[in-house]
Structure formats: structure tokens, C-alpha cells
Amino acid sequence: MALFILRRTGVMILTALCLTFIVFFLTNLYPNLEKLAKTEGNFRMSDEAVASWLDKNGYLQPMPVKYGQWLGILPGWRGATEDGITGRCITGAVSQEEADNAPRFCGVLQGDWGYSTRFKDSVWNIIEVRLGNTGYLMMWVLIVMIPTALVIGVLAGMREGSVTDRSLSTASILTTATPEYVSGVIFIAVFTSSTVGLKWFKGTANSAMTEPTIENFFLPVITIALYGIGYIARMTRASMTEVMTAQYIRTARLKGVSFPNIVMRHALRNALIAPFTVIMLQFPWLLSGVVIVETLFNYKGFGWSLVEAAGNNDIELLLGISVISVVIVLLTQLISDIGYVYLNPRIRIS
Amino acid sequence: MEPLSWTGSLSFLTPILFLSLAALGVSIIAWMVLSVAGGMRASAQGPYGAPALTATPEGLAALGVRLSLLAAVAIVLIHIVFGILFGTAGGIIGAMSQLMLPVWIALALLFFVSISFKRRLGLYGKLFDSPIGMIGFGLVMFWVFTGILGALDLIAPHDSVAQVSGMKNKLPGTPIPGASEDAGVAAWYLLGGDNLARDVFSRLIDGAWVVVQIAPLATLFAFMVGITLGLPAGYYGGRLDTFLSFLANLVLAFPVILLFYLLVTPEIVATGLPQYIAVVLFAFPLVFAGVLLHSRYRTRPQANMLWLALVLIPGFLGYMSLINEAGSKISFWPLDFFDVPGGILVVFVSVVFVNSPTVFRIVRGLTLDIKTRDYVAAAQTRGERPWYIMLWEILPNARGPLIVDFCLRIGYTTILLGTLGFFGLGLPPESPDWGSTINDGRKLLAIYLHPPLPPALALLSLVLGLNLLADGLREESLRD
Numbered sequence: 028m029a030l031f032i033l034r035r036t037g038v039m040i041l042t043a044l045c046l047t048f049i050v051f052f053l054t055n056l057y058p059n060l061e062k063l064a065k066t067e068g069n070f071r072m073s074d075e076a077v078a079s080w081l082d083k084n085g086y087l088q089p090m091p092v093k094y095g096q097w098l099g100i101l102p103g104w105r106g107a108t109e110d111g112i113t114g115r116c117i118t119g120a121v122s123q124e125e126a127d128n129a130p131r132f133c134g135v136l137q138g139d140w141g142y143s144t145r146f147k148d149s150v151w152n153i154i155e156v157r158l159g160n161t162g163y164l165m166m167w168v169l170i171v172m173i174p175t176a177l178v179i180g181v182l183a184g185m186r187e188g189s190v191t192d193r194s195l196s197t198a199s200i201l202t203t204a205t206p207e208y209v210s211g212v213i214f215i216a217v218f219t220s221s222t223v224g225l226k227w228f229k230g231t232a233n234s235a236m237t238e239p240t241i242e243n244f245f246l247p248v249i250t251i252a253l254y255g256i257g258y259i260a261r262m263t264r265a266s267m268t269e270v271m272t273a274q275y276i277r278t279a280r281l282k283g284v285s286f287p288n289i290v291m292r293h294a295l296r297n298a299l300i301a302p303f304t305v306i307m308l309q310f311p312w313l314l315s316g317v318v319i320v321e322t323l324f325n326y327k328g329f330g331w332s333l334v335e336a337a338g339n340n341d342i343e344l345l346l347g348i349s350v351i352s353v354v355i356v357l358l359t360q361l362i363s364d365i366g367y368v369y370l371n372p373r374i375r376i377s
Numbered sequence: 378m379e380p381l382s383w384t385g386s387l388s389f390l391t392p393i394l395f396l397s398l399a400a401l402g403v404s405i406i407a408w409m410v411l412s413v414a415g416g417m418r419a420s421a422q423g424p425y426g427a428p429a430l431t432a433t434p435e436g437l438a439a440l441g442v443r444l445s446l447l448a449a450v451a452i453v454l455i456h457i458v459f460g461i462l463f464g465t466a467g468g469i470i471g472a473m474s475q476l477m478l479p480v481w482i483a484l485a486l487l488f489f490v491s492i493s494f495k496r497r498l499g500l501y502g503k504l505f506d507s508p509i510g511m512i513g514f515g516l517v518m519f520w521v522f523t524g525i526l527g528a529l530d531l532i533a534p535h536d537s538v539a540q541v542s543g544m545k546n547k548l549p550g551t552p553i554p555g556a557s558e559d560a561g562v563a564a565w566y567l568l569g570g571d572n573l574a575r576d577v578f579s580r581l582i583d584g585a586w587v588v589v590q591i592a593p594l595a596t597l598f599a600f601m602v603g604i605t606l607g608l609p610a611g612y613y614g615g616r617l618d619t620f621l622s623f624l625a626n627l628v629l630a631f632p633v634i635l636l637f638y639l640l641v642t643p644e645i646v647a648t649g650l651p652q653y654i655a656v657v658l659f660a661f662p663l664v665f666a667g668v669l670l671h672s673r674y675r676t677r678p679q680a681n682m683l684w685l686a687l688v689l690i691p692g693f694l695g696y697m698s699l700i701n702e703a704g705s706k707i708s709f710w711p712l713d714f715f716d717v718p719g720g721i722l723v724v725f726v727s728v729v730f731v732n733s734p735t736v737f738r739i740v741r742g743l744t745l746d747i748k749t750r751d752y753v754a755a756a757q758t759r760g761e762r763p764w765y766i767m768l769w770e771i772l773p774n775a776r777g778p779l780i781v782d783f784c785l786r787i788g789y790t791t792i793l794l795g796t797l798g799f800f801g802l803g804l805p806p807e808s809p810d811w812g813s814t815i816n817d818g819r820k821l822l823a824i825y826l827h828p829p830l831p832p833a834l835a836l837l838s839l840v841l842g843l844n845l846l847a848d849g850l851r852e853e854s855l856r857d
Contacts, residue, residue: 038623053650061644062644191412205840212822213830348635
């Protein structure tokens with residue numbers, strides 16, 4: 028078990044390094060840097076001016092070197108100008124002594140995530156706040172989604188082919204066929220617009236960041252949850268129907284155990300192993316749901332920052348966000364692997 | 378000109394329709410509740426319960442479901458038939474169903490032919506034994522025909538980018554100011570105007586063509602990539618498998634939207650990166666076809682040469698024209714037959730790129746399972762080459778799950794295309810595709826519902842149709 032976790036963690040770190048390098052490479056391609064130079068400096072810069080601006084700010088070093096510096100395993104670059112010494116770990120131009128006192132390494136590993144040009148703040152501060160907002164949203168999504176999906180799946184799967192099964196399965200197919208931007212638009216249209224006139228909820232979750240209420244928070248939560256409910260419910264149903272045809276269930280029936288007892292005591296535990304991994308593997312894809320819903324409802328969380336960073340060519344923020352999302356995805360994969368081994372006695376013991 | 382109402386002279390049927398829909402909802406819930414209760418009771422006596430001879434409450438509820446569903450379907454059919462015959466007299470719905478006449482004819486023909494020959498049509502024919510599959514297939518083919526016939530300009534009454542002054546955000550059924558009496562259906566904006574005074578209905582129809590063009594083809598390409606890499610990974614295993622699986626997991630661990638933002642922005646497109654990815658990804662169908670034919674006809678050089686030439690030469694020319702585009706990074710090839718319109722290639726590449734790792738994983742898993750079968754061992758004993766075994770022994774036996782996944786994946790691709798449109802990535806700004814239209818309409822959603830709702834419902838029904846179709850196919854292929 029320990030060896031397994033160790034190996035998985037090793038693969039995970041390798042994957043994270045590869046992925047962050049890809050993101051780093053894509054965001055640091057020359058056209059992106061050129062745009063950055065023009066937004067930071069002057070929109071009417073000539074090509075030579077752009078090149079010299081980039082050179083002065085250390086953007087023209089070879090890609091692996093820049094990546095190493097960003098990561099914090101290579102010393103940050105230093106350059107001398109007439110105002111003093113500039114460099115990666117130095118803010119502005121400073122004198123020689125101050126430069127000597129400044130840290131040599133400053134990258135992600137040292138906790139220096141850079142500076143966001145869009146929000147005029149350090150990347151780590153932004154991510155902290157936004158991730159908190161999104162975490163709160165996700166918490167409610169999971170609270171709504173998992174019990175609903177499991178109940179639907181178990182109800183549908185305990186009696187394959189019955190009316191309940193068919194209606195619940197059709198309903199779950201319907202929700203998996205409704206992407207967030209469709210259900211969100213329909214919900215906003217039905218429940219918030221003045222045309223329909225129900226006006227039960229608010230069409231924007233802007234105020235939910237400070238004081239979440241049912242009125243402004245219910246729609247974003249249910250929009251994300253709905254898409255996942257169908258999928259998890261179908262997986263639970265499949266696993267439940269498989270368990271219900273197993274030998275030990277037949278034995279329990281022949282023994283005279285009542286049907287509710289069979290479901291609750293004998294089937295449920297075994298049927299919930301597969302949905303557990305499915306729920307964990309849903310995270311990458313809940314993440315894109317979050318981006319859509321936060322944009323749609325104007326909830327300023329992690330996904331919203333991603334869209335803002337990408338739309339405004341905010342390289343350092345974009346890098347920070349991708350690191351966090353890649354780490355979240357990989358961690359959930361790891362948990363799902365370990366959990367699967369842990370829950371399944373056949374694998375655990377062998 | 379009078380504004381059109383939704384149902385025109387058939388408006389007396391509307392209460393009946395709502396009544397039957399309400400009855401349908403109530404009876405379904407009643408049926409479910411009763412069957413759960415009844416199921417618990419029956420299982421206390423025995424696992425299956427005795428067949429009921431008298432009318433039980435459960436049976437009555439089932440009858441209620443059937444009758445109310447029948448009533449609702451009948452009323453909808455009346456609307457469509459009345460609309461086909463009398464057009465605008467049937468209101469907006471009537472006018473739309475008249476415009477859709479080519480689609481109805483095509484659907485009716487397809488179903489008539491398929492049902493009459495269903496015993497000779499294999500798995501496709503068996504689809505018509507399952508009501509779920511048939512409904513799904515009907516929904517999918519409805520949008521496919523709408524897309525194709527709409528592209529032939531047989532449906533949409535207006536140009537999807539034309540702006541008519543005075544029609545900005547007008548409600549469904551508003552007549553165009555100054556339209557002549559003999560303009561027919563074109564005198565109205567059937568589903569209203571959007572915030573740039575364009576016809577919502579015509580944009581809906583043209584948006585179907587964008588999806589029908591890209592989604593199946595992109596999925597097919599993703600399958601070619603996934604199959605060509607997944608088969609050897611599963612069959613040989615070892616280092617190759619480790620390496621390819623690592624690559625697939627790498628792409629899968631990427632949040633999709635981040636990947637789109639990184640691949641589709643104009644700056645990245647200017648570097649030619651998506652084109653280089655296209656060079657790699659689009660080569661896979663050629664490799665696949667080449668290996669497929671060569672492994673089959675290897676022992677008969679003449680037939681081999683003939684088949685390879687027949688498939689690979691046109692394929693290569695198509696490939697080169699696809700990746701070659703004047704004024705971009707790859708523009709050396711002289712024989713450029715067609716240019717893919719701006720942005721579409723990039724969208725296509727990113728959708729294929731996102732989808733192929735999942736297909737790879739599925740194919741690899743299936744191969745791992747099938748390669749232990751006896752017929753594979755028999756082929757190995759016969760001395761067949763590995764690629765023959767993979768492509769002509771393993772692949773045909775993996776077709777069931779692959780076909781089902783293909784349908785599901787087209788639906789997923791449709792959702793991805795909508796996502797791209799929703800974030801305004803890749804597709805041109807005037808593009809009538811559903812995602813962009815939803816995005817345009819959502820800003821004024823609190824006041825004007827009609828621009829974003831039709832494309833939202835269209836996308837929903839198409840993806841639902843694909844899911845139902847996949848479900849029907851799975852059921853029927855399991856029955857063999």
C-alpha cells in the first residue's frame with residue numbers, strides 16, 4: 028500500500044511538472060509576450076521597442092531557464108540598468124547592496140506566485156480569496172449533488188426494469204444531456220425574469236460572495252449539481268443492478284430477508300464502491316462547470332478569475348490558476364485510486 | 378400585418394394540451410409511488426410477485442400514463458399537420474412546421490424505409506425495436522436533416538446575419554415593418570429578433586448546420602486517433618503502453634476550458650501551434666486506413682497496391698488541403714482544393730485533441746480484455762501479423778461498446794462546441810452556432826427571453842437524442 032501511494036505520488040508530481048511546463052510554454056509564446064509588452068508599456072511600441080522591453084524584463088531568456096526560475100529551482104535573473112539593479116526577485120530598480128540582500132530563488136516553490144496585471148495584486152492573494160469563494164460554492168454543490176444522486180441511483184437500480192427505474196433513468200439521461208450553460212439559461216429565464224414573472228431567485232450571485240442566501244445562491248448550486256446528478260446516478264444504478272443480481276443477494280432472499288433490509292444491509296455497501304471513484308473523478312469536470320456557472324451568474328470565484336486572466340492575457344495569474352487546478356485534479360485522482368483500493372477488500376487483501 | 382400568436386386558430390387546443398401534460402406528470406408520479414409501494418409488498422411474498430389478474434391501482438396509473446401521453450402526442454401532431462397545410466393560420470408553431478416541411482418529409486421517408494427493411498439492416502434495424510432508441514434516433518435525425526436542408530437553403534426564411542431595422546429584441550411573431558402581403562411566412566420574425574435585429578429562427582436553423590458539420594466529424598477523427606494508439610497500447614503493453622497512457626492522462630488532467638483558452642486565442646493561433654497539432658492529429662486517419670488495408674492485403678501485392686492507391690492518394694490530397702492554408706504557417710503545398718473557414722480548423726483541432734485520450738482509454742481497455750480470447754490465440758497460432766490481429770480480429774469484436782460511445786461522444790462534442798461558443802472562443806463573432814447565440818442572448822435574459830432559449834432547447838434536445846440513441850443501441854446490442 029505504501030509503495031503504491033509512493034509510486035502514484037511520483038507519477039503525480041511528474042504529471043504536474045509536465046502540465047505546468049506546457050501551460051508555461053503556451054503562455055510564454057512570443058505573440059503573448061508581445062501583447063503583454065504592449066499592454067504594460069505602450070500600445071504603439073515598435074517591434075524593436077517590444078524586444079528591448081522584453082529583454083529588460085527577463086522574458087527573452089531560454090524557455091527552460093525561465094521555467095526553472097518561475098518554479099524556483101534556478102536563481103532569478105539579474106540585470107544592471109542606469110537606475111540600479113533589476114531582477115526577478117527585486118521590485119523596481121535597487122542599489123547593489125539591496126540586491127545582494129534580496130533572495131536568490133523566488134518561484135512557486137518559495138511561495139512567490141508573481142503579480143497579476145489584471146487585478147493589480149499578488150497572484151497568491153487573488154487565488155486565496157477566489158478559491159475560498161469557489162470552495163464554498165463547491166461545498167454546497169457536493170452537499171446537494173451526492174445524496175440526491177445516490178438516492179436516485181439506488182432507487183433506480185434496486186429493481187432493474189421497473190417503472191421507477193425507467194422514469195428515474197430517463198430523468199438522469201435528461202440531466203446529463205443538459206450542459207450548465209443551457210440549464211443555467213433556462214433557470215434564469217424561468218425563475219428570475221420579469222417576463223415569466225416567477226421571480227423566486229436572483230439571476231446573479233454577485234451578492235452571494237458576502238452574504239449567501241437561498242435567493243441568490245440556489246440557482247448556481249443547482250445548475251452545477253444537476254449536470255453531475257444524472258451521471259453519478261447512472262453509475263450508481265449500474266453498480267446497484269450488478270450487485271442485486273449477485274449470489275449473496277439471492278441467498279439473502281431465499282433466507283427470507285425482507286426487501287428493504289436486503290437493499291440497506293446487503294447491497295448498498297457494495298454498490299457504493301464504484302460511485303465513490305466516479306465522484307472523485309468528476310472533479311476536473313466540475314471545475315469546468317464552475318467556470319461556466321461563475322461566468323453566467325457573475326460569482327467572482329476561481330473560474331471567473333480564470334476567464335478574466337485568460338481574456339486579459341494575465342500570464343502569472345493564469346499560470347497560478349492552472350497550477351492549482353492541475354493539483355486539484357491530480358489529488359482527487361490519487362484519492363480516488365487509494366479509496367478504491369481501500370474500499371474494495373479483494374484488492375486490499377491481495 | 379398582424380402579429381402571430383403561438384397557435385393561431387388552434388388556440389382552443391392549448392388548454393387540452395396543458396391538461397394532458399399535467400395528467401401525464403401526475404400519473405407518472407402516481408405510477409412510480411405505487412410501484413415502489415407495490416414492489417415492497419410483492420417482494421415480501423416472493424421475489425417476483427404474482428401476475429395481477431384484476432385492475433390494480435398500479436395498472437390504472439399505467440393506463441393513465443399511456444392515455445395522457447397519447448393525447449399530448451396527438452395534439453402536437455394536429456398542430457404540425459395543420460401547420461403544414463395552412464401555414465400561418467396555425468400561428469407561430471404552424472408557420473414553423475410548414476417551413477420544416479422538407480425535414481418532415483425526409484424523416485418520414487427515413488423511418489418508412491428503415492422500418493420496412495429493419496430485419497435486413499443488422500444493429501441499425503434492431504434500433505427500431507426499442508422505443509427509446511427510436512425516439513433518440515428521431516430527435517438526432519431531425520436536427521441532422523434540419524442542418525443539411527438548412528444549408529441547402531430550403532428552410533430558413535431570412536439570412537442569419539441580415540439585420541432588419543426596427544426588429545431589435547422584438548417578441549416572437551412580430552411582423553417585419555413594410556413587408557408585402559405576398560411575402561408569406563417571411564413577413565414575420567417567427568421566434569422574434571435578437572439584440573442585433575436578426576431572425577432568431579433562421580439563426581437556429583443555421584446553427585444546426587455548424588453542429589452537424591463539426592461534431593460527428595471531430596468525433597470520428599478522435600476515434601481514429603484513439604483507436605490507432607489504443608490498439609497497440611493494449612495489445613503490446615509494456616513501455617509503449619506506459620508512455621501512451623501517461624500522455625493520455627496528461628491531457629485528461631487538464632481542465633478543458635483552460636486548454637481551450639490556451640489553444641484558441643488569436644495569439645496562439647498566430648504561432649501556428651494549432652496547425653501543427655492538426656498536422657499530427659489529421660495524419661491518424663491516413664495511417665489508420667493505410668495499416669488497415671495493408672494488413673489485410675499484404676499477401677496479395679496487386680490488390681494491396683490498388684486499394685492503397687485508391688484510398689491514400691485522395692486521402693493525402695484532402696489532408697494536405699486541410700492543413701495547408703494560404704497566409705498561415707503551413708502554406709507550401711500548391712494543390713490547395715479548399716480552405717477551412719477562419720477559426721473552424723482551430724475549434725476542430727481542440728475538440729479532437731480533448732476527446733481522443735478518452736477514446737484511447739476505452740479502446741485500450743477493450744483490447745486488454747479481448748486479446749485473451751481464444752480467437753486471438755488462434756490467429757496468433759496461424760501466424761498472423763500483430764496489426765492484422767488488432768485491426769481485423771480485435772477491433773470488429775470491440776465494435777458494440779465503441780458504437781455506443783461514439784453516439785455519446787458526439788453529444789459531448791456538441792456540448793464542447795457550445796462551451797466554446799459560450800466563451801466566444803474560436804468561432805467567428807457573427808457565427809450562428811448555438812453556443813454563441815446563447816452567449817449573446819444571456820446579457821439581456823432578464824428582459825428578453827426569446828433569443829437564447831430556442832438554441833438552448835435545441836442543443837438540449839440534440840444531446841438528449843444522442844444519449845437516448847446510445848441507450849437504445851446499448852440495449853439492443855446487449856440482447857444479441
